[in-house]
Amino acid sequence: MDNLLIAEHQLIEPKVNIQDARGKFVKIFTTGTLPEFVIKEIFYSDSDKGVIRGMHFQAPPFAQPKIVTCVSGAILDVIVDLRMSSEAFGKVYAYELNEENGRSLYIPVGFAHGFKGLSEHNKVLYHCSTVYAPDHEGGIDFRSIDFDWGEINPSLVSERDLGFPELINFDSPF
Numbered sequence: 001m002d003n004l005l006i007a008e009h010q011l012i013e014p015k016v017n018i019q020d021a022r023g024k025f026v027k028i029f030t031t032g033t034l035p036e037f038v039i040k041e042i043f044y045s046d047s048d049k050g051v052i053r054g055m056h057f058q059a060p061p062f063a064q065p066k067i068v069t070c071v072s073g074a075i076l077d078v079i080v081d082l083r084m085s086s087e088a089f090g091k092v093y094a095y096e097l098n099e100e101n102g103r104s105l106y107i108p109v110g111f112a113h114g115f116k117g118l119s120e121h122n123k124v125l126y127h128c129s130t131v132y133a134p135d136h137e138g139g140i141d142f143r144s145i146d147f148d149w150g151e152i153n154p155s156l157v158s159e160r161d162l163g164f165p166e167l168i169n170f171d172s173p174f
Helices: none
Strands: 010-012 016-020 023-027 041-048 052-058 066-072 074-081 092-098 104-107 111-117 121-128 137-139
Touching (some): 041 111, 052 074, 066 092, 074 121
Antiparallel strands (some): 016 023, 041 121, 052 111
């Protein structure tokens, strides 16, 4: 199966999560978790408490499935289904990812992704199955999805993210 065709998102519990006097060891991903997923790019973001990043996606033919992990701090990770043929179009899913639970979230093609920083400092690691293609990036206004983000400080949201179209006016490429 082509890794771009994995249909549903998946919360991934760490297979190995060992803590002792030396610290912690967490296995984020192994091929058996999502056999079709091929890692082509890895990057991370560093965000403070209250920062909102999203809702982002990469459009075909460079659509970008990814696995997101919060390796330091805690985030409220949010995805929304943008697949026009899906019965779940517009449905929002949210999960807390943090350094304690070691969880990751697999986000397939056809979903927009964003998060809000919950801890003072947060590092989020992204494993991507395609390479970043800036001419194919897009997004929707995070305020337009059916989700309560809590208190929002506009100075902690990028101008770009504030300028994306609302979901109701969005022409999905998926």
